[in-house]
Amino acid sequence: xxxxxxxxxxxxxxxxxxxxxxxxxxxxxxxxxxxxxxxxxxxxxxxxxxxxxxxxxxxxxxxxxxxxxxxxxxxxxxxxxxxxxxxxxxxxxxxxxxxxxxxxxxxxxxxxxxxxxxxxxxxxxxxxxxxxxxxxxxxxxxxxxxxxxxxxxxxxxxxxxxxxxxxxxxxxxxxxxxxxxxxxxxxxxxxxxxxxxxxxxxxxxxxxxxxxxxxxxxxxxxxxxxxxxxxxxxxxxxxxxxxxxxxxxxxxxxxxxxxxxxxxxxxxxxxxxxxxxxxxxxxxxxxxxxxxxxxxxxxxxxxxxxxxxxxxxxxxxxxxxxxxxxxxxxxxxxxxxxxxxxxxxxxxxxxxxxxxxxxxxxxxxxxxxxxxxxxx
Numbered sequence: 488x489x490x491x492x493x494x495x496x497x498x499x500x501x502x503x504x505x506x507x508x509x510x511x512x513x514x515x516x517x518x519x520x521x522x523x524x525x526x527x528x529x530x531x532x533x534x535x536x537x538x539x540x541x542x543x544x545x546x547x548x549x550x551x552x553x554x555x556x557x558x559x560x561x562x563x564x565x566x567x568x569x570x571x572x573x574x575x576x577x578x579x580x581x582x583x584x585x586x587x588x589x590x591x592x593x594x595x596x597x598x599x600x601x602x603x604x605x606x607x608x609x610x611x612x613x614x615x616x617x618x619x620x621x622x623x624x625x626x627x628x629x630x631x632x633x634x635x636x637x638x639x640x641x642x643x644x645x646x647x648x649x650x651x652x653x654x655x656x657x658x659x660x661x662x663x664x665x666x667x668x669x670x671x672x673x674x675x676x677x678x679x680x681x682x683x684x685x686x687x688x689x690x691x692x693x694x695x696x697x698x699x700x701x702x703x704x705x706x707x708x709x710x711x712x713x714x715x716x717x718x719x720x721x722x723x724x725x726x727x728x729x730x731x732x733x734x735x736x737x738x739x740x741x742x743x744x745x746x747x748x749x750x751x752x753x754x755x756x757x758x759x760x761x762x763x764x765x766x767x768x769x770x771x772x773x774x775x776x777x778x779x780x781x782x783x784x785x786x787x788x789x790x791x792x793x794x795x796x797x798x799x800x801x802x803x804x805x806x807x808x809x810x811x812x813x814x815x816x817x818x819x820x821x822x823x824x825x826x827x828x829x830x831x832x833x834x835x836x837x838x839x840x841x842x843x844x845x846x847x848x849x850x851x852x853x854x855x856x857x858x859x860x861x862x863x
Contacts, residue, residue: 532586
């Protein structure tokens with residue numbers, strides 16, 4: 488997970504290996520900072536039209552300016568530019584390496600802790616791209632290890648950011664957005680038979696550490712009811728559970744929503760330990776003293792944002808990711824390296840329960856009309 492590991496990962500694939508993306512269009516959630524911003528800069532610099540979704544206008548505006556110029560001084564500082572400082576000074580920003588074409592970039596602002604706002608934006612994006620095309624949806628937005636509280640709707644959130652929930656932001660908001668965008672991807676496939684269409688979810692090796700549930704062995708109930716979405720399982724486990732959730736969503740998409748004859752790829756990735764704004768959340772999870780010590784210990788040995796983005800970018804655009812040796816619905820822990828999920832991630836009851844009851848939570852909050860027209 489270190490900077491050295493990032494360098495080794497780049498030996499197999501780097502931004503220099505990204506093909507021309509002229510004419511392609513991508514959506515990236517969490518594209519205003521960290522891994523998502525680096526990925527957006529890479530796609531843009533290789534000719535793509537990129538729409539990034541951020542949670543705050545000021546940060547999203549700064550991200551758009553950075554994508555256009557490559558100037559780290561105008562990028563979000565704490566949540567992005569600071570990630571290029573390591574033990575020996577600054578690491579070089581390689582996000583636009585070999586990028587020969589400038590594409591287009593658009594910014595959208597949405598609080599992913601508010602499912603009604605996500606439904607509204609998803610409808611807007613589906614309408615914008617209907618009759619056009621979307622070549623890739625990178626579901627990267629997420630919050631890290633943090634504390635627990637219930638939302639006004641009765642579901643888990645984190646404090647002090649009162650609307651932000653691990654399961655809501657990291658999983659349910661993305662499931663809701665896909666319900667509106669999957670039909671657009673299917674239309675793209677029909678209208679552009681040569682299009683290389685992909686969905687990439689941001690998972691993590693921490694999906695292996697769900698010691699507070701949903702496994703029955705650790706006090707969980709395998710998401711058999713929506714009550715599991717209201718349960719406090721501890722700071723680390725709250726995050727790990729959502730990374731498992733990303734894998735469960737991927738599995739169900741491939742099993743029931745992507746036709747066997749479709750060329751739409753769905754993969755998930757692990758970025759490694761990356762120096763982004765998520766490390767600042769340790770203070771909220773464990774308090775200023777303990778959280779500060781954890782951040783001070785781990786941040787200097789983490790990957791830079793452009794190294795952390797390699798798996799995500801590889802899964803989104805590399806021709807190799809379409810090789811028949813990889814099954815649709817594969818989890819990669821580095822470019823071209825299969826991670827091998829836990830037994831939980833392949834538990835069919837858990838896959839079905841998470842999907843069914845996750846949608847039930849979404850419908851409870853946004854209403855049946857707020858969910859998109861995707862279908863099994």
